[in-house]
Structures are given as C-alpha cells and as structure tokens.
Amino acid sequence: MARLRLTVLFALSLLFAAPAAAQPLVADLSDHLVKITLGFEGSEVLLFGAVEGGGDVVVVVYGPPENITVRRKEKTAGIIWMNRDEMVFAKAPAFYQVMATRPIGDWLPDALRERHQIGPQYLSLKLAPGQTAASPDETRLFRDALIRRKQILGHYSESVGTVAMLSARLFRTGVRFPTNVPTGAYTVEVFLIDKGEVVSAQTTPLYISKVGVLAEIFHFAHAYAALYGILAIVLAVLAGLGANAIFRKT
C-alpha cells in the first residue's frame, strides 16, 4: 500500500513536471525487479506515466529471447503418436504481452503493428539458420503453433483496454506475470500513438529472477553440478537412516 501511494505521488509529480520538460511521453515501472521466491504465485508490476497531447498508449512487454523448438506429433507405425517434424525458431521472446488503451485491431494500421511487433501475430519469428527449408505453408503452421502453445502457457497475450487513462494525461496499467514466467532480462516498450503514427516511444528494462534460497539452489545445481549430485545423495541417505532411527525408537 505504501508503495502504491508513493507511486501515485510520483505519477502526480510527473504530471506537473511534464509540461516543463515538454516530453510527449514519460513512463516508469513501480518495480524493475520481479523476485521469484519460494512462495511465488505470480506477480504484478505497475506501469504508469503521463502523456502530452492526445493519443493512445500501447505497452509491449518482451521476455528474454530464446531458441524455441516446435515439434509436431504424427501417428507412427499405425498406432502411436510421436514427435516427427520439428522447426527451431531463433530468438523468439520467451514472454510477450501487449496492452493498450483501446482494442488495437480497430484503429492501429497493419504496417505499424508489423514494424513495432504489436500483437502476437505480428511477432517477427525467424527460423534458426541451418534448417532445411520447408514450404511457406508448413512454416506458417509451425509459427502459428508456437504462438498458440505460448498463449495456452500464458506466456503470450494481448489484453486490450487494460491501460487506464486516469485523466487526460495520466495513465496506468498492471503488467501481470504468471507463476510459470520465464526468468531473465525483459524490456517494456511504451508507445504513444496518435492518428496512426508513433508520436513517442520509451523503453524500460525489467528483470525477473529467482532470489534467496531458490537462486542459491539453482546456481549451485548448475555451477557445481558434481558437488550438488553428491549432496543430493548424502541428504537422501541421511533422510532414510534418520527416519529409520526415529521410527525404531517409537
């Protein structure tokens, strides 16, 4: 609650500072680090800002880029469904979310959506190099499957009408991250769009990472894998023998 009050105060100060700076768009996040702790159940980060003059606000959140393999199951040997064809898409965002002040499809020109990758369907997803070229239809099928599966996972989304204008100039929205959110460096792009043109844009970084015990276990498992394996065995042996000792006494 205290943080929210601070944020509102800050937003108000932006409102009064904005005319002097004459910046068409100013935006910031309530937090630049989303911490994944043991009890993590998703998180919401507040995005707020002020605009000068009219227009619509569009927010695009990108997760870290990763190479994603899309596989297709086919009926094999007449009975079993197994993975057959696959395509690897290079540097696809692990997470992607679009928010806007009103439904984008109604007013945002296609060319603009394509240029700024606004909307999952407009993401530029390229095949990783070194793959045998499939027909454009095939590629399209796999590309659509990537977007569809990511949407089902809750990693890709387009939620329109979620950026609220608090006054003619102040706006705010909540960027929601689910429990299965990918970790890494994110970027949040905010566009001010008026009459089909991008008037102003701003990019803000955001980090999502495991902290505390979780981060330590994960780091230990990857940096000292052999030691981690030995520790796992020792713990298991102790747990087994300990339980045995306790239950024999009682």
Added chain:
Amino acid sequence: MNVYLPIAEISVNVLLLLGLGTGVGMMSGVFGVGGGFLMTPLLMFLGIPAPVAVGTEANQIVASSVSGALAHFRRGNVDIKMGLVLLIGGILGSTLGVALFKLLRSLGQIDIAIKLAYVVFLGIIGGLMLVESLRSIQRKRRPAGPRRKLHEHHWFHGLPFKIRFRRSKLYISALLPLAVGFFVGVLAAIMGVGGGFIMVPAMIYILGMPTSVVIGTSLFQIVFVTANVTFLQAYQNQTVDLLLGLLLMVGGVLGAQVGTRVGARLPGERLRFLLAAMVLAVCGKLLIDLVSAPSDAFSLAVAGGH
C-alpha cells in the same frame, strides 16, 4: 500452500506433494516395492518436466531403500558377492542409460521413450503378477496340483565365467547377473525407478536365487544404482530438484511406516492381486496417452536448454 520448485521451475501445492509422497510410500510399505514406477508417472501427470521427475525420483529412492538395505544387511540377507556383480552391471547400465536419456531428450523423443518403457514393463510385470496371484488364490481353494520342478536348466546356464555364489548356493556364469544388473540399470536411468519390480523376478526365475536373499540383495544394488543415477542426472543434465526430492522423502518415509503395518495384516495373494491391478491401471493410462490423438499435435521445447 504453494511452493516454487527451483529446478522444475513450477509452483506446486506442498500438501499435494506430501500427500503423494505419503500415499506412494504407504503403498510401497504395503507391497514391499519401491514405488518409483508409480511416483514418476504421477509427477509427470502433475506437470513436472519428465527429466526432472526421473532425476528427482532416483534421489528419493536412495532415501527410501537405504534403511531397508541396511536392515537386511544386518540380518545377513544380502549376498554381497552377487550384489557386487549385479552392481558392476548396474553402474555400467545406468551410466549408459543417463547418456541415452540425454540423447533422446535432445531428439525430442524422451517423453515417448519413458512412456513406452513404462507401458511395456508395467504391462508384462502387471500381467504376470495378475495371473500368478489369481492362480495362487485358486490353489488355496483346491490344494491339489502338480509340483514345480526345483531347478530348471536353460541355455544360459551353460555360459562361461562361472562363479560360485556361496550365500545364494549357486554356481553360475557371472555374465548372467552382469546382464541383469546392466539391463535394470538402463531402465532405472530412463524410467526413474529402482527397478526392484524387474530385478526381483529376474533374480528368482533367471538367476535362481533363494527368496531369502533376493529382497536384501536387490535393495543393496538399488541403493547404489539410484545413487549413481542421481549423481549423473545432477551432473550431466541438472535435473535433480533437491526441494522436490526433500518433500517427497518426508512424505515417503512417513507413508512407508504406516504401510508396513497395514501390509502385515493383509493376506499375500490379495496384496499381489491389488498391486497387479494398480500396475496395470498406470500402464493402461499411459497406453491411452500414447495411442489417442493429442488435442494439439504441436509442442514446444527450449532448444539447447538454458
């Protein structure tokens, strides 16, 4: 109450995990089996990635079998010489299994390999157990019937490198237990099981070991083979989740204590029949998964890991 698992990277209900550990632990106490063959598929049904389920379950089996192995060892129910020969095979087999696991994972075929292995082995073992338990229930009603031969001679008893195993009163080729250990080791690595459900029948029917040392020797080898799988899965694939393992262990040891007490009161044939039915149920569920058309033929994976 949810907890975020550091390696599995998903949030799971703590009570559900504890309950699962207790339930499977209870069943392993009742039936005297490891329970890995139930736990690993259940973890996968929960949404835990297959590699993490397999690696972590191997870790839990170390905990659940170590005290049993020690108890049998104290009572002299372990044929150490036989155990060591099985273990050499087991270490080789599980090392190959973990490598095979890594290869299949990169090819995108690990899920189907795990499921197929489960369907085949659970189907065979469950089917055999069902037939055997039904027969012995019938035998109890009609005590007459032909006596089984004390010792059957097969081609594999003519293999070279014969060794005398005093504790088991056997003089057989070392290749035989080596092969059994190797085979079970591969399965342990790929399926995330201890392999007792294959090891025990193999020891009785193939090696011809006396039942008094079978359980102890099998547990002895399972502890070391699952420890090897735990180490290699952690070292090569980073798929052992300590937190998940710990939660399963807590539930597992509690459940096993309760289960042992319940099991002592139930008649043996009925128990084996129940276990057979359960094994076949898990097998059936996995088989349906394999042969029915998926709701979406496409799936995603992060290429090359993180």
